[in-house]
Amino acid sequence: MDGYKRTDRLNELFREEIALLLQRKVKDPRVHDVTVTAVRTSPELDVAKVYVVVPGDAAARAAALEGLRHAAPFLRHELGRTLRLRRIPELRFEYDDVHERAMRIEQLLREIKASEADEAGERPATDADSTAPPLDEPRR
Template sequence: MAKNAHHEGSGPSQRQLRVGELIRRTLSELLSRGEIHDPDLNRMSITIGEVRVTPDLRIATVYALPLGGGDKELAIALLAKNKGELRHYLGRKMTLKHVPELRFMIDDTFDRMDATRALLDQDNVRRDLDE
């Protein structure tokens, strides 16, 4: 099979998953220790839920959420503002040929789970599921 012969929609490769998880753990560790030179960012408790890496490992999309879910936009803005320092830190901690460009997104996993739960709790949906 050719190097990039993966079919569209086949999901990420093991390498993408491994690199994404390594970035997630490294960023989580860095943020929990408050080592960034931005007091506003250090005051926030931010959870990194997932990191998705492109097949060429050049771009890493970091899904983050502040603890408690408040100030989501501020958290993403502060992470984006400090992405150079975060990327530099990743470069020191990881053995990658190229440190991916970091992009930050709000992790809406919990919102989606709540919406799904609310949907499943509706009488008409519950009635359909019970049949």
């Protein structure tokens, strides 16, 4: 643990505790399927950005974020009771779109590869191009 800063340890502790509180104590159905992915506290520990993932569309995401903002004072109070720190930061919830951005980058890379293959007169490899025999045919 020598390489970790205090804020790194607190970020992980806040993430775990907020996830538990959402699961066990918050009864709002809007936040039922929320996953806490990360917490980033400011150096002064006065604000903590809580990054969450919400399954569903933009409306479900907006509803969940509104529910989380509504529950923030309760969560902060509960964190103060369980963690017994001198200062509990203000909680600000944000949607974590890292997974969506990663999928978009992968899609763009596939499109570039297909485009380059078309320019070279090749067709991109697919699963059908596999040299393995079909499952219903015996190997010889």
